[in-house]
Amino acid sequence: MSLLQVDGLGIEFGGLKAVDNVGFKVEPGEIVSVIGPNGAGKTTLFNMISGIYLPKAGRVTLAGQDVTGMEPHLLARLGLSRTFQNLQIFQHMSVLENVVAGFHLEESGNVLSDLFALPGSRKRARTVRAKAEVLLARVGLERAAGAEAGSLSYGALKRLEIARALALSPKILLLDEPAAGCNAVETEEIDELIAEVAKSGVAILLVEHDMKLVMRISNHIVVLDHGEKIAEGDPETVSRNPDVIAAYLGTAAAQESEHA
């Protein structure tokens, strides 16, 4: 049984098939990338898997349980966590508080105990802060812990979002363009971080435009074009697939590469 299984997933917006009959599997500890030209439906696919959009067709199964169209806060309980291309950060909280919020489900709060700051509540808060600090160090943001999240650079916020997602101890992490807008050094850092997280047993589903990054770290690649899956396989196979080259560079280039 795969950790995440997507079958025949589809959605339409006003008659336009944004994603049509897409299916693939993700195993624990595996890095699977979804690639495709702009507008291919990658983010829409992510939004359906993570409960933001309700799919019109198909099924999403997480560890054997049907989770199609399940709300994000319930998916979080089941171990599915994600980041956004355009960032969903608590802008008015500190960097540390953002990560602390990620431990929400782990913290079992009791309103009365909290109100009177009983030792149990204080200890719980300390433990969570300590864990949050460890995560911040892991993404290289330990020195920004006290800063307001809104004041951070785009690249730093990307890493903060990953740290918060990791705070949920997910079984699978969906990353939507984690390296977008990052410079070469930052991209490399994120690259290492993703590989490290996958090594710890967390499955990664990645949407990314940086082809070098994708080819380097993915175990498996799914290629979308116009909402449909046009190819899948290991990086080597996919990069030589004529349909994929055509989708990215146009048909002429594909023919050229066939002749070459």
Added chain:
Amino acid sequence: MPELMQFLLSGLTVGAVYALVALGFTIIYNASDVVNFAQGEFVMLGGMITVFAYGAGAPLPLAAAVAILTTVFVGVALNKLAIEPARGAPVVSLIIITIGASILIRGVTQIVFDKQIHRFPAFTGDAPIPFFGATLLPQSLWVVGGALTVFVGLYLFFTKTLTGKAVLATANNRLAAQLVGINTGWVMTLSFGLSAAIGALAGVLVTPITLTSYDVGIGLALKGFAAAMLGGMGNPKGALVGGLLLGVIEAMTAGYLSSQYKDAAAFVVILAVLFAMPQGLFGAKSTERV
């Protein structure tokens, strides 16, 4: 001088009620960006239901408890039946829904109860307490004490408890809150319930002084709104200070200008705030990240 003190005391009393209404606005606004114009009706229901439960023979504390619980039920129903189904609609539409709800609540109250003006006895007698040359009604102490208690309680709830922080997280970024596992639908229900309880409590506390009838809600909602704007929408400290300040401004206007201009004070305040400092006294400057 005793004159000034008298105006100040009555201003603070009525201001405490505005502060409670403004706190109710603040909670729902924070959780959903919606200004709930039915907030005044919660105050009205608190007073009216207590009046009739007390009239039916219930002891006053029990009547008050019944009123607060019933109002909480109405608040939660408002969210479940009118706000939640319209989720995703623009905030302006949601605000108009709350205006509609307030008219409905007023109408139903008029049918279920009546159109008369009512009161019930003050909690601890009506004997005025002399205070620096002025006098103070014991019920005023209840009102001001109630407002301060609710404020401190809310402050602790939002800063110390996990549930309170979940509400703040939802206010900050709903999607991000869902991502970390916060049930934002439940946060909305909680916010409406809490706002309704605070509104009803205000109604229970103030009715012995200002009396109540089915239509006192509109005025209170507008004054509470002015108070919340003055303090800075969404900030509990702003709601408290804005409420008390508005009450005092009103009392001074009535005392030194003319009592006919009393109600105009709130609207002058709204206009002045919008012209001079739209974010209010304690409101955060809003900047959109691009």
